[in-house]
Amino acid sequence: MREVISTPAAPGSPFYSQAVKAGGFVYISGLVGVDVTTGTVAGSTIQEQTRQALTNCESVLARAGGTLDDVLEVGILLVDPDDFAGMNEEYARWFPQNPPARYAAKLGAVLPGVLISVRMTAYVGV
Template sequence: MRQIISTDAAPRSAMYSQGVRVGSHISVSGLVGIDATTGRLAGPTIQEQTRQALANCRHVLEAAGATLDDVVEVGILLSDPDDFPGMNEEYATWFPTDPPTRYAAKLGAVLPGVLVSIRMIAITA
């Protein structure tokens, strides 16, 4: 049975669910670096936006009863591929050892000011 995951701690839209849980499988939508409390981007740098996007994903995982330790795959979309090193700098602080699988690609949609979108898949026991 499909369960929609929703939290006020992460940005939301009528166009997508923040997360969906089916059994032990949790999919977190691609979330950007917008602070849900202010409705604004966390900052102009890739590090600030990566930090906020990861925090947003974590909030959705928590609403689903999961943690970052349950994450098995992360997808990262960058507006500018040259931001990859800066994104990695912040990302490494969130998954310092035994990180999940990951892919990175270029973000196709043009979203003013948005540098990164991050999605996750988690599996819980």
């Protein structure tokens, strides 16, 4: 059974679901570092935007009944590959031990001011 997950605590769009839960798995869409309280990107640095994007993913995951400990895989899309080290600096604070599987690639979409998009797959049980 497919369940759409949505929360006002993270940015959304009519063009995608924030997450979809099926068979205990939660698939979180690529979320950017937009702060929903202001409607703008959470800062100009990769660290600030990484922090906000992970916060947004965590909010959606919580709505689905999970925590960061349930995350199996993280996908990172960067506008500028040179931001990789700065992204890792913040990312390491969120997954300090036994991190999930991860990939990183270049973000193809151009979104004004956006430096990063983060997606996750988690298993929260059935």
